[in-house]
Amino acid sequence: MAEADSAQPYRIQGETGPWELVIGLEVHAQVTSKSKLFSGAATAFGAEPNSQVSLVDAAMPGMLPVINRECVDQAVRTGLALEARINEVSVFDRKNYFYADLPQGYQISQYLQPIVGEGVVHLDLEDGRTCEVGIERLHLEQDAGKSLHDQHPSKSYIDLNRSGVALMEIVSKPDLRSPEETAAYIRKLRSILRYIGTCDGNMQEGSMRCDVNVSVRRPGEGFGTRCEIKNVNSIRFVQQAIEYEARRQIEILEAGGTIDQETRLFDANRGETRSMRSKEEAHDYRYFPDPDLLPLVLDPARIAELKASLPELPDARKARFMSEYGLSLYDASSLTEERATADWYEAVVKGGSGKRDPKIAANWVLSELFGALNKAGLDLADSPVSADAMGGLMDLLGDGTISGRIAKDVFAEMLETGKDAAAIVEEKGLKQVSDTGAIEAIVDAVLAENQDKVAEYRGGKDKLFGFFVGQTMKRSGGKANPGMVNELLKAKLAG
Amino acid sequence: MGGLLDLDLVAARDALRAGETTSTELTRAYLDRIEATRNLNAYITVTADRALAMAKVCDEKLAKGEGGPLEGLPIAVKDLFCTEGVLTTAASHILDGFKPPYESTVTSNLWGAGAVMLGKTNLDEFAMGSSNETSYYGPAVNPWRAADDAETKLVPGGSSGGSASAVAGRAALAATGTDTGGSIRQPAGFTGIVGMRPTYGRCSRWGIVAFASSLDQAGPMTRTVADAALMLSGMAGHDPKDSTSAPLPVPDFSAGLEDGVKGLRIGVPKEYRIDGMPAEIEKLWAQGVEWLKDAGAEIVDISLPHTPYALPTYYIIAPAEASSNLARYDGVRYGLRVDGDSLAEMYANTRGAGFGAEVQRRILIGTYVLSAGYYDAYYRKAQRVRSLIRRDFDQAFETVDAILAPTAPSDAFAIGAEVDDPVKMYLNDVFTVPLNLAGLPGISVPAGLSARGLPLGLQVMGAMFEEAKLLRVARALEKAAAFAARPAMLEGI
Numbered sequence: 001m002a003e004a005d006s007a008q009p010y011r012i013q014g015e016t017g018p019w020e021l022v023i024g025l026e027v028h029a030q031v032t033s034k035s036k037l038f039s040g041a042a043t044a045f046g047a048e049p050n051s052q053v054s055l056v057d058a059a060m061p062g063m064l065p066v067i068n069r070e071c072v073d074q075a076v077r078t079g080l081a082l083e084a085r086i087n088e089v090s091v092f093d094r095k096n097y098f099y100a101d102l103p104q105g106y107q108i109s110q111y112l113q114p115i116v117g118e119g120v121v122h123l124d125l126e127d128g129r130t131c132e133v134g135i136e137r138l139h140l141e142q143d144a145g146k147s148l149h150d151q152h153p154s155k156s157y158i159d160l161n162r163s164g165v166a167l168m169e170i171v172s173k174p175d176l177r178s179p180e181e182t183a184a185y186i187r188k189l190r191s192i193l194r195y196i197g198t199c200d201g202n203m204q205e206g207s208m209r210c211d212v213n214v215s216v217r218r219p220g221e222g223f224g225t226r227c228e229i230k231n232v233n234s235i236r237f238v239q240q241a242i243e244y245e246a247r248r249q250i251e252i253l254e255a256g257g258t259i260d261q262e263t264r265l266f267d268a269n270r271g272e273t274r275s276m277r278s279k280e281e282a283h284d285y286r287y288f289p290d291p292d293l294l295p296l297v298l299d300p301a302r303i304a305e306l307k308a309s310l311p312e313l314p315d316a317r318k319a320r321f322m323s324e325y326g327l328s329l330y331d332a333s334s335l336t337e338e339r340a341t342a343d344w345y346e347a348v349v350k351g352g353s354g355k356r357d358p359k360i361a362a363n364w365v366l367s368e369l370f371g372a373l374n375k376a377g378l379d380l381a382d383s384p385v386s387a388d389a390m391g392g393l394m395d396l397l398g399d400g401t402i403s404g405r406i407a408k409d410v411f412a413e414m415l416e417t418g419k420d421a422a423a424i425v426e427e428k429g430l431k432q433v434s435d436t437g438a439i440e441a442i443v444d445a446v447l448a449e450n451q452d453k454v455a456e457y458r459g460g461k462d463k464l465f466g467f468f469v470g471q472t473m474k475r476s477g478g479k480a481n482p483g484m485v486n487e488l489l490k491a492k493l494a495g
Numbered sequence: 496m497g498g499l500l501d502l503d504l505v506a507a508r509d510a511l512r513a514g515e516t517t518s519t520e521l522t523r524a525y526l527d528r529i530e531a532t533r534n535l536n537a538y539i540t541v542t543a544d545r546a547l548a549m550a551k552v553c554d555e556k557l558a559k560g561e562g563g564p565l566e567g568l569p570i571a572v573k574d575l576f577c578t579e580g581v582l583t584t585a586a587s588h589i590l591d592g593f594k595p596p597y598e599s600t601v602t603s604n605l606w607g608a609g610a611v612m613l614g615k616t617n618l619d620e621f622a623m624g625s626s627n628e629t630s631y632y633g634p635a636v637n638p639w640r641a642a643d644d645a646e647t648k649l650v651p652g653g654s655s656g657g658s659a660s661a662v663a664g665r666a667a668l669a670a671t672g673t674d675t676g677g678s679i680r681q682p683a684g685f686t687g688i689v690g691m692r693p694t695y696g697r698c699s700r701w702g703i704v705a706f707a708s709s710l711d712q713a714g715p716m717t718r719t720v721a722d723a724a725l726m727l728s729g730m731a732g733h734d735p736k737d738s739t740s741a742p743l744p745v746p747d748f749s750a751g752l753e754d755g756v757k758g759l760r761i762g763v764p765k766e767y768r769i770d771g772m773p774a775e776i777e778k779l780w781a782q783g784v785e786w787l788k789d790a791g792a793e794i795v796d797i798s799l800p801h802t803p804y805a806l807p808t809y810y811i812i813a814p815a816e817a818s819s820n821l822a823r824y825d826g827v828r829y830g831l832r833v834d835g836d837s838l839a840e841m842y843a844n845t846r847g848a849g850f851g852a853e854v855q856r857r858i859l860i861g862t863y864v865l866s867a868g869y870y871d872a873y874y875r876k877a878q879r880v881r882s883l884i885r886r887d888f889d890q891a892f893e894t895v896d897a898i899l900a901p902t903a904p905s906d907a908f909a910i911g912a913e914v915d916d917p918v919k920m921y922l923n924d925v926f927t928v929p930l931n932l933a934g935l936p937g938i939s940v941p942a943g944l945s946a947r948g949l950p951l952g953l954q955v956m957g958a959m960f961e962e963a964k965l966l967r968v969a970r971a972l973e974k975a976a977a978f979a980a981r982p983a984m985l986e987g988i
Contacts, residue, residue, distance in 0.1 A: 055597060059823040061590070062577045062599060062702040064737050094819050096865070100838055105822020156838075158827065286865035288874060291709035291816055293738050 010178030011219070014250045020219045021246050022226070023182050023212065024136075024174035027189060028167045029199040030143070030207035031074045037142050037166035038065030038108060045205050049148075049159035057164040059103035064292050067092075071166040072296065074198040075115050075140050076306050078168055081196050081313055082135050084119025086303050090139075092293045096286040101145035101158050109169075111287045114139035115296065121172075121192070122315055123184045124333055133185050134173035143167050168199065174213065174223065179239035186210065186235050187337070191314050195339045203233050210238055214245045216253065224249070225259040229273050232266050241266040245273045317342055325349065325358035334366055340380055341365070347387035348394060356394040364390065368408065372415050385414050393421035405478050406430050434481040436488070439472075442480065443488045446471045457493055465489065499524045500665045500988060504568060504722035507668055511557055511567045518550040518557065518567030521668075522611050525569045528988070529613065529666045535636045537651075537660040537667075539574045540582050541614035549611040556609070565729045566609030571667035573658050574615035575622055576602050576713070577702040581612075585704040586620045586630035589849025590830045599702025600734045601671060601713045608729035613667055617657025620851045621821065622678055622706040625923035627656025628914050629853040637686055637907050638664035638982040642948030645983070649907040649949070652682030652923075658716045659686040665985060669717040669726050673703060675710045676809050677903075677927025680939035683716055684902035684952025687941040687980065689969070690716045691723045694960045695934035696741035699734030705820040707813040708739075710931045720940065720970040724748035727962065746963055756971040757791030759964075762895035766802035767926060769904065776901050776951060779943045783899055783953040786975030787968070795895050799887040802929055804880045809928040810921060811864050811877035817854075818861025824849060856917065881932045888933040892958040897968040900926050902952035906945040926954060936962050938969045941978040950980065 011018035036043055039056035056063045079086050091113040094106040116138035123131050145163035149156050170189065176182045190201035190208060201208050210233075215226035229245060232238045244266075249259050263282070264273040312320070314336050321332040321342075336342045345365050349358045369390065373383060393411060396402045402410060402425055413424045425431055433439060446468060447454055457464040472485045499521055502510055510516050526543050546569060553567035577583045577595035584590045598606075606612065617635040619627050627635040627650060637651040638660060651660040655672030659682035662670050672679035674692035683690025691714045698713040705711060715726035727748050734740040763784055768777070788794050826832035826845030833844035850858070864873035891898065903923055913920045930937045936959075939952035953972060957965030 058828055060577075060595065060597070060829070061583070061585070061593070061704045061823070062595075062700070064701050066736060066738050096819050096822060098822065098825065098839075098842055100825075100827050103823060103828060105825060106819055284867045286819070286862065286867075286870075288815060288819070288865055288870075291707075291739075292705075 009219075010180070012216070012246055012250060015254050018219060019216045019246070019250050021177055021242065022174050022215045022217060022223055023176035023178075023242060024226075025172045025176065025182065025185065025213070026211040027170045027172075027186070028209045028211070029078075029170060029193055029201070031071050031140075031166035031168055032198055032200055033068060033070045033074060033166055035068055035070070036164040037068055037071050037140060039164050041164065043165050045207070047161055049157070049161060051161065053160040053163065057103065057160055059105070065108060065290070067293065067296060068166065071140060072115070072298070073302075073306055074166075075138060075168055076298065076303060077196050077310060078170070078193065078198045079116030079119065079138055080303075080307050080310060081192050081198075082116070082119035082121060082138065082170070084135055084138065085117035086298065087113065087115055087117055088298045088300065088303075089113065090115040090296045092140075092290045092296065093287045094290045097283050099144065099147075100156060101147045101160070101163065103145065103160060103163055107142050107144065108290055108293070109141035110139035113295075115298075121185060121188055123181065123188055124329065125181065125184055128329070131175075131181065133175045136171040136173050138168050138170045141167050141169055174215075179242045182212070182242060183235045183239050186238060188314070191337050195313055196310060203235070206233060209233055212238055212241055212245075214242055214249070215259070216246050216249045224253075225261050227259065227262055227264050227273070229264045229266050230276060237266060237268050240268075240271050241273055244271060248273065311339070314339075325362070327359065327362050331362045331366060335362060338380075344380055344387045348391045351388060351391040352395050356391060356398055360397065361390075361394055364394065364411075368411055372411075384416075384418050385411070389414060389420050396421050396425060400432055400434060400481060401425065402430055402432050403478065403482055405473070406432065409478075430479060432481050433476055433479045434484060436484065439476070439480050439484050440488055442472055442475050443485070443492055446475060447492060454493065465493070468493070500528060502668075503718045504669045504725055505719070507568055508565070508725070514557075518553040518569070518611060519547065521567065522546050522550040522569045522613070525613055525667060529661075532638075532664045532666045532984075535638060535660045535664050535666065536633055537616055537635050537657045537664065538571070538614045539584055539586065539617050539632050539657070542581055542612055543614075545581070546611050546613050549606070553609055553611060563607065563609035563729070564725065565605065567611060568609070569611040569613050569668050570605065570726070571613045571616045571658060571661045571670040572602055573618055573655050573671050573673060575618055575673055575704045576671060577704065578602055578612070578615065581615065583615065583704070584632070585622070586618045586632055587824075587849065587851070587854070588631045588831060589824045589845070593830050595702070597702060600699035600736065601703065601730045604732060605671070605729050610729060616655070616661050616667075616670055619654035619656065619678075620854050621704065621817070622654040622673055622675055622711075623817070623853050623857055624653040625677070625681060625920055626650035626908070626910070626913065627653040627682070628910060629653075629851050630656075631851060634910050635660045636910070638984050639686065639907060639949050640983060648910045650685065650910050652685035652903070652907065654678040655682050655690070655716060659683055659688060659690070662686070662688045662716050662718060663982060665988060669715060669722055671713055671730065672716045673706075673711055673713050674927075674931065675706050675712075676813060676931050677924045679714045679716060680927050680937060680952070680954055681903045681923055683939040684941070684954075685907040685950065687950030687978065687982070688716060688718055689720055689723050689938065689940055689973070690714065691727060691938040691966075691969075692930065692936060693727060693731060693962055694741070694936045696739055697731045697936070697960065697962065699732070699737040699740045701734055701736040701740075707816040708820060709816060710809075710813055712931075720938070720966055720973045721749065721752055723938065723969075724752055724966045741960065743960060748963055748966055751963060751967055752970045754967050755790060756787055756968055759792045759896040759968065760795050760894065761787050761792045761968065762795050762797035762891055762898040764797050764799045764802065764891070764898060764900060766799050767900045769925065772901075772904055773945075775945050776904065779951050779953065780899070780901050783942055783972060783976075786972060787899065790971045790975060792968075792971075797891050797895060797898070799884075799891060799929065801880060801883045801887050805884055805929040805932055806921065806925050808877045808880045808884065809924065809932060810860070811873050812881065812932070814857040814861035815865050815874050815877075816861070818858045818865065821850070821854070821858055853917070884929055885933045888929075888935055888956075896958075896964055898956040899972075900954050900956065902926060902939040902954040906947060906949035906951055930956050935959055936965050938965055940969050940972050940976065942972065942976040943978065944980055948980075950978070
């Protein structure tokens, strides 16, 4: 049983005692670029099979790779965002193996000299802890094509659209200790990549895929033997695969067995991992420097330029949201995980008179807006309410034109009709009543109708105050200024 | 008719420009000659219709006084260059029926300069060989015969054997070759023509079927040094599609050709005096030294100490790269496919049937030297030795302008004589491979006849991108040697 106590490190309790998990990730992130790593062919997802294949991608005789500078820039930007060392000289190698969807018979990758060296990712965990995950390296490589085995009873079809598309392989250090940490790491990495626009992070479409290395050990001991689970394509599956794999290893170890270092596959339908190939069956990739390509040399001035062009990253933005807007860590994290959300939020806060309450705006975005979008199954980009319109609602709320309760009704109307808040308030006469005389009349009527309760209240039953407020608000159609209602009620009940 | 075929590239160009003949006439003469010399097996594919169509366009340009530097000149292309819509085989069964939908940069450049394509010439399979005997299309034959044995067919050398035979047999005005370990220079030496390998990076490799990427380089095979200079100008140039292509302007290689060697320093490397070298080759080399000395050059004894390691180094690096370069011939997308019950079986069947013995041997060697546990002992060590060889040359060229050596350790041998002994066959490249490992330019110039009456070449090696100076030295050597012998088969044409 995994322990639920968040203050304690994650352990799996075996028959013979607690076990610690050691997890490292290799994330393959498809580089956002117009064309492939070594050819001019397009990279769009979902195109007709074999419609985005150049002569180079099909490995026609005599074809040569030419590095796409856009992909190199993207890798450098990613390295910088991961606070990593950028290697001014890196080398492309050939990784040789035969497969039908690998036209060249080798993948161009980087082996001994990657473009990006050690870096770090900072995680905020749900229990409030923070931790750092080391990045071992990031290298550029080509993707392979796709084999389709289900299109014909005896043949496999090959789609080379993906062949040659640029991938960044981002290798973490074995710094992760639980499925949750691993999930947080993937989310954070995805957030960073999406902020800087170097990968769309779409795991369903395969533009982000994970190879997960898992081993277990007694707390405090050295590393155990690891197994690599290949090509897991959702965060949930990564967590399931880790959990299953760790338990499998623990069972073997507790039975006195040893772990075979091997490559395994995760079967999402059964929620289990199974052996793909053992260490003995591992390919001999015969890496050697690709003689068709010169070493990749980066100009320090270009690196500096790319660094200067980076947007504010999630960590920095989160810190600023906390200090500048006084948001909680949780709200700031939620708002900054996606750049689009943070931008949207800031458009609300900074728009209009500039006097909008950032905390209230945060609540509205996180609960009202996201609640409504979730319900409707919409993305922020498809929101029927624009940031501008949301700002208008905040203004009405801020200057006391409407109360919070009315604001929710107005917002519901905005979602439905797309109209702006002021128009809805005007149209429906929802403007908050702040006229003392009008509110006083309502209060008087409420008290007159509830003489018995007034007596009880005056007799010491303080809790009835809420009842009077409720009645007054109801009678006003929710439009009475709640502050004034409170004041008047207090005065009159005291009388 | 014979008169037309006797014009060399430069003379034919002048004749065309002067209106003394037409491209069509010249092209027809060569197409007829190709038919008459079918026994040389120099061509795999003859593109007669295309040649005449190209010639017609050239004639229209020439009539208007227009056209490029090679306008109307019919040449042959080694069948390692991809030519759009024309069967391209690399002399391998595995490329059966392969017609590329693209044109190599070098041939594009040549057609752009006005040259006319006669056809695709024979070669060793994937350019792996020194005799043209590994060709799936059968060996090309040397136009020369030994004086004492007119019957025995001789190899033209390799791998650019078909190009060499065609040029020596007057079945092409000139031809392209590629030189990975001597594949232009050695056949040029064996057939009494000029063959030049430019500096690595001078000619684009784009569209040339790759053998060993870090060594492959295209170059001209011609009758004279001046022809080589003219043709190289039409082949060379920076190509953004080849990352290893040099971003340098192409100089006029013909300029300064006649400037002579007065004041130049010519190095004579002692390590090229190998055991068992035939006396006649040693003698010719000494003669070459004398000729250049007489022409005013200063002769300098030099040392290239790592030369003895060049051949083994070459036979690690070239097969290593080849084993990877040839992985793409898997039966999946083009060329030959021999089906099997599984993917692995289809690969094995296709590659087993598609590749000849020598290609399979080199793939095996290459796979072995790159494999885990052997990489350091072979490939890595070979790369280190390669650096040392390069350094030898760098140091030598600090003091000399060019280096003189024999082209090959023997004259042309009989077809079949060495085919069963790969190591002996590999020794043909002993004088040529160091240059490839260093990436430098070299040229073979016909310099004399062996005792058997067969041509022998001398090789001039030059510094990086100093082809102009190299050609100048080669021209001086050519002038002094005044090689005028012709194969008997040319009698009466």
